[in-house]
Amino acid sequence: MYKLENHKINNAEPWSIPIEKRMVVLTKNSSRGKIVYIYEKADTSTFRYRVYNMCQSLSYGAKYIGTYFFEEELAIVEEYLDKIALVVIVRTRWSLKLDNFISRVRKENIRILFDVDDIVIDLESLPLLMSTSNVNFNIPQNYDYWFSYVGRLWLTGNLCDGFISTNKILAENISRVYNKSSFIINNFLNDEQIELSEKIFREKIKSKSENPFVIGYFSGSPSHTNDFKKAAPEIEELMKKYKNINLEIVGFMDIPVYLSRFLSEGRVIHSNFVDFLTLQKKIGEVDVNIVPLINNNFTNCKSELKFFEPAIVGTITCATPTYVYKNNIQNGRTGFLCEEGEWHSTIEKIYKNDFNKEMILHAREYCLENYSPKAQTKKIEDILDSL
């Protein structure tokens, strides 16, 4: 593992801006088209990637400017509809308030797009979502929650004019559900991540990995319990074989019973969810980042963020070849693609330093080139121009 210094994090929630400041985008005279993103409530996952990062990317261009509002602020936004060029509703569940807002926007002939980053828009796909995410089917309330969640999202989508998704498979699913095509804007990094990751990367170049060798799994949510099991038996074998291999899990996870003995030995370190910048440091500290996934229609709709975030701090990724990883990781050049049965030998290679170290640079270069907010601006502008 790499022992990194604690870089000062000034603001782990840069999107927490008072409404009056966000409103300036609408009130200030500007020739740029004003794009308003609507989201339920700020969070560090979908909101960050699909709203905050989008606005940041648009700020690098000359054509559009983005700002965002939350569901509770819709009434205020309604007062400024004449200033808005386009509304993008991001994964927001239908409510009467939202329905009314959409009606007002539509009356002003403003186009509305629905942005979604998971296959959470149709009831047909819901059982697979619940099963993959390890939702307990024996609790009736879970059905109520998930059917309501997906049903409400479907209705929001159904009220919109067009769609934005994160990859081709998700776009195909959207087209199946709504019979409409979808624009694709992949998830990407933001400047704060890139800036901090640059420091982390420079520090890593100067240092050497020390004992123990740490495998990192950055789960994000308890819904990845089943995904993790795709690599867990082989991780266990590696940890049995090499006493100086540890596993660090960040985020919630039900650790498989056969790994729990390593937990008591202190070789499985399970830490809590952290803010997105501290996460970059944690990812930077491990020797390899693993992204095991169940390979099905639900997971194939997910984005490649677990590749580009580690890449910019110089951490190698081993991932299940779902659609996005197969398309973005060049196996053996910018990372490793691992089917079941390949995790053990691949991680063992990394452990034994038996791989081309240029991989770290190739991956980093590829990700900075393709996943920075600046790199995305033209693509987003082109989509907005086409509307």
Add this chain to the structure above:
Amino acid sequence: MKEKLIGIAKEIKRLTKKAFFILRTQGLRALMTRIKNEIDACRSRKEQEEAPVSVKELLYNHFPNLQPIRYLKVERENLRLNIITDSLNKDSLFGGVATSLVLATLFSNKYKIPLRIITRTAKSNPTSYNEFLKLFKLEKPQEVEFFSDFDRNNNNNHYNLEISDKDIFLATSWWTSAVVKRLNLRKKFFYLLQEVEEFFYPNSDEQFLCRNILNDKNINFIVNSRLLFDYYGIMGYGNILRQGKFFEPAFPEYIYSDAEKSFKNKSEHKLFFYSRPNNPRNLFYSGLKILDEALLRNIIDTKDWKIYFAGLDIPLIKFTNGVKPVVLGHMDWSAYSEFIKNIDLGFCLMYTPHPSYPPLDIASSGGVVLTNKYANKVHLDYSENIICEDLNMESMMRGFAKVVELAKNGEKRRENYLKNKIERSWEKSFQEILSYMKDNV
């Protein structure tokens, strides 16, 4: 007490973290709902503990290997072969499990059909499967997936096996067949039958349930060996004869072959007793008695012979004549292969009509074998180096006299070895079975 308190503290810490996470990501209302659900679940568990157990629950718990696999129907475009077995752990990858994996792998490779390996009593073990492929020199199928529900009774496992009507199932025992019956969305499935599975039990529920499966009209049986196939016919299982097909197992030369010294004169010969006290059909105790008698009568002269036991859970013993066997315990494939080719004489009992693998392992590695007759198993045509005798003391003594002489006669032994009718290639063994499977998909 201290450990208990540490455990409680850890649990509190875990739950607090979880609560904080839910609070942060889903809000207070979601947290309160989760807490209420947990309390309700606890209350319900307590009530259940006090209440009489339901028949359904009792049956569920009594037959753990019949517990259904939770599944979710999905759409799928192409066929997939699913093999369902207990475990893929290294110590399970001998004999029947290895045979079933060879069949599944060859089918998958020949028809370019993805393979899913389902295990029920142990977690998925892809590494073990990879090692198996190397050992059997098999190509890895283009797509292999693994699924295990060994932790199905753990409250945190809610994942369901995704299946469609494109999923073909290959069961490997009556209990996995029973599970497949409740899972399969096609009319029929395959059952690789490698033993008289009724013999695993006394007259009992299990035996009754096993017979029900063997009489099932919607199963395509693939039977290991002609002897076993014929036995089922004799016992009146017309459906197995009508719907089934048999194959003879293979013993590839890269695992089973003679050693440099196999047929040469030597001062010390090696006798191997296939010893499995926990597998009743291998007649460990009867075998011991027979071996003891052969030693007492000096049919096996310990000046010429060294005795080896190999198997699991073998007690430390000494024979009446004071000789102690060398106990080797369980071996991995490479150790077993090396060991078996240096054996001059194998004593392998199998109280079923199946020839069992060890006699064929030894005969295909240049050794001589004494085994027992059972029902229609009266002679093993595979090799003249295998002598099959009645299971009574005098027959067995005569048998030992024959095999001892044969084992020491290098020339005759070699001649018999070269005339072996033991299949060496799994591809050839399964050639007809693969077509039969394809035709019945």
